[in-house]
Amino acid sequence: MGEPAIGGRRGLPRRRWAVYAAASLAAVALVSTLVVLLFGKSILDGPGKRMLERAYGRAHAGSELRIGGLEYSPDADRLVATSVTLESPDTKLAIERLTLTGVRWETLLRRAWSPAALLARTDLDATRIDVEFHRSRYGIACERLRTSARDSVLLAETFELRTLAGDEDFFSARDFRRTRYLLVVPEFRVLGLAYDEMLRGRSNRARSVRFSRPVFDAYVNRDKPSDPGRPPRRMVHEMLAALPQPLQVDSIAVVDGAVSYRDRVIAGDTPGVLSFANVGLSVAGLANRTGDGDTIRLGAQGALMGAGVLKIRMSMPVAEPDFLLSYSGSLGAMDATCLNEYLDVSVRTRLNSCQVDDVAFAIEVVDGRAEGSMTASYRNLEIARLDEQTGESGGLKNSVVSFLANVFKIRSDNTADAQGAMKVGKVGYSRKSDDSFYYFIWRALKTGILDVVCY
Numbered sequence: 001m002g003e004p005a006i007g008g009r010r011g012l013p014r015r016r017w018a019v020y021a022a023a024s025l026a027a028v029a030l031v032s033t034l035v036v037l038l039f040g041k042s043i044l045d046g047p048g049k050r051m052l053e054r055a056y057g058r059a060h061a062g063s064e065l066r067i068g069g070l071e072y073s074p075d076a077d078r079l080v081a082t083s084v085t086l087e088s089p090d091t092k093l094a095i096e097r098l099t100l101t102g103v104r105w106e107t108l109l110r111r112a113w114s115p116a117a118l119l120a121r122t123d124l125d126a127t128r129i130d131v132e133f134h135r136s137r138y139g140i141a142c143e144r145l146r147t148s149a150r151d152s153v154l155l156a157e158t159f160e161l162r163t164l165a166g167d168e169d170f171f172s173a174r175d176f177r178r179t180r181y182l183l184v185v186p187e188f189r190v191l192g193l194a195y196d197e198m199l200r201g202r203s204n205r206a207r208s209v210r211f212s213r214p215v216f217d218a219y220v221n222r223d224k225p226s227d228p229g230r231p232p233r234r235m236v237h238e239m240l241a242a243l244p245q246p247l248q249v250d251s252i253a254v255v256d257g258a259v260s261y262r263d264r265v266i267a268g269d270t271p272g273v274l275s276f277a278n279v280g281l282s283v284a285g286l287a288n289r290t291g292d293g294d295t296i297r298l299g300a301q302g303a304l305m306g307a308g309v310l311k312i313r314m315s316m317p318v319a320e321p322d323f324l325l326s327y328s329g330s331l332g333a334m335d336a337t338c339l340n341e342y343l344d345v346s347v348r349t350r351l352n353s354c355q356v357d358d359v360a361f362a363i364e365v366v367d368g369r370a371e372g373s374m375t376a377s378y379r380n381l382e383i384a385r386l387d388e389q390t391g392e393s394g395g396l397k398n399s400v401v402s403f404l405a406n407v408f409k410i411r412s413d414n415t416a417d418a419q420g421a422m423k424v425g426k427v428g429y430s431r432k433s434d435d436s437f438y439y440f441i442w443r444a445l446k447t448g449i450l451d452v453v454c455y
Contacts, residue, residue: 056086063088072103079103090135096128102150120196123148132164137173138181139164147195152207154190159183167219176227182217192250203246210253219271220263222346232433235323235368235440236296236316240288247288254281259302263346266389272345276302276310287318294318305341308334308356323368323431327441331359336378344391352382357415361427363444368431370440374448375424381412381453410453425452 049070056065068083079100086093102122124147131140143158161183163170170180192207240247257279262271279302286296298314312329336354343349356378363372384393416422425448431440 060088077102077104090133092130092132092134094128094130095126097126099125101125120149120199123150134164137164137170138162147193149195152191152193152195154193156188157186159185159188171221171224175224176230177221177224180219180221182219183214185211185214187212188214201245203248205246205248206250208251208253209249210255211257212255214254214257216257217260217262220261221267222263222265223267226434230434233436235431235437237318237320237323240318241321243288247286249286250284252281252283252286254279254300257281257302265346265348269391270345272342272347274339274342275305277306278303285318304331304334305338307338308332323365325365325370326363327365328362329360331356333357336381344386348386348388348391350384350386350393352384354381355379361445361448363427363448365444370427370429370431370444372427372444372448373424374427374445374452375422376449376452377415377422379413379415381410383410409455411455414452423452425449427451 049067052070053065053067057063064085064087066083066085066087067081070079070081072079081098082096084093084095084098100119100122101124124145126145127143129140129142129145133139139162141158141160141162142156144156146155147153161181163180163182165173167180171178188209188211190206190209192205194203194205197203197205234242258275258277259279260273260275262273264271279300281298281300284297285294287294294317296314296316296318298316299312301309301311304310309332310329311331312327314325314327316325334356336356337351340350343351356376359374359376361372361374363370386393411423414423427444427448429440429444429447432443435443
């Protein structure tokens with residue numbers, strides 16, 4: 001009895017058809033391989049490149065992808081693109097050179113493939129990255145970005161967040177007060193990154209994030225009024241709750257950082273500066289979708305004005321809808337006159353002398369109300385009031401104000417008596433709508449400082 005036929009009496013027997021089909025597929029694969037090997041560059045750099053640009057435009061209405069050059073190395077499964085630009089009405093991304101390793105050539109022949117799925121299986125190496133956010137007037141620059149989906153690693157070198165224009169242009173763009181941020185990170189590394197979930201928009205999870213030698217600067221133009229129509233600023237728990245996808249980072253570390261805060265009270269004047277050197281920070285349990293009882297814990301320290309070491313510890317429940325926070329810390333011995341770099345300009349007050357021995361504080365925040373205590377041991381506190389416009393000392397009015405403050409207003413010494421007792425400051429502050437998280441922390445501390453220093 002003969003083999004069953006396919007396609008009727010005159011069709012091919014099943015076994016012969018299978019052999020024929022296999023041979024045909026092998027021939028197609030061989031021809032495709034030869035085409036890729038012999039003509040791959042011209043195909044990719046011509047029709048292939050245009051296909052990618054059109055596909056991106058169809059998938060993202062109003063956006064445009066431009067690729068300067070495209071080539072593929074079959075032996076290394078490596079795709080290289082040069083002069084890549086992604087542009088939308090609000091954002092522009094430019095990459096000088098983009099290399100994807102682990103890209104199978106047959107993937108490139110498909111008419112439909114998912115960029116997210118492709119990136120989740122490859123290693124990426126991008127150089128000279130520039131991003132512009134036109135609406136916020138900020139930009140990001142990165143000298144090199146490397147990712148490995150297989151190793152769940154991301155490494156960025158020479159990362160910078162900065163404004164697209166200078167400080168004066170940035171401030172003049174609005175009629176109200178605003179803060180200009182600058183962040184420069186020579187290197188940061190992310191380990192245990194869940195690429196597939198992140199690229200598909202499902203979650204953002206990582207085991208650890210480490211920033212090495214970052215420099216952060218914030219600059220406020222206090223010469224302009226606050227925006228009365230601005231909605232209340234969000235606290236950390238509110239920002240986390242507003243994230244659309246789950247976020248979970250087991251640990252964050254900052255090593256050998258530098259932080260500075262600057263503000264000015266007169267346009268064009270040199271700003272007052274508060275700075276912290278040798279900053280170290282650790283965060284554990286950063287998340288926004290966890291069970292009851294989970295807590296974000298933070299520890300940080302840095303040398304205030306390069307002098308006294310400030311240490312702080314915080315803990316914040318994750319799942320609580322109300323603003324709950326516990327924080328405590330200490331400040332080591334320092335000559336407080338180094339604070340004049342900020343006080344002269346921003347407060348129009350100068351410390352003629354003040355030796356701080358040590359400071360300690362402990363504060364609890366419940367539903368936006370901070371209460372706690374502060375102890376501060378210091379000696380020889382003497383202040384001078386400065387002219388509001390010129391910032392200079394002297395003049396009858398300023399001299400009288402300074403004299404009265406030193407004699408009747410401030411406590412010049414606060415050291416332990418024979419029984420070990422000293423003035424303990426009371427902290428009491430309620431959150432205001434224009435308070436950022438860091439302003440709230442500082443303003444609560446300030447109430448304790450004033451309660452110790454002032455009669």
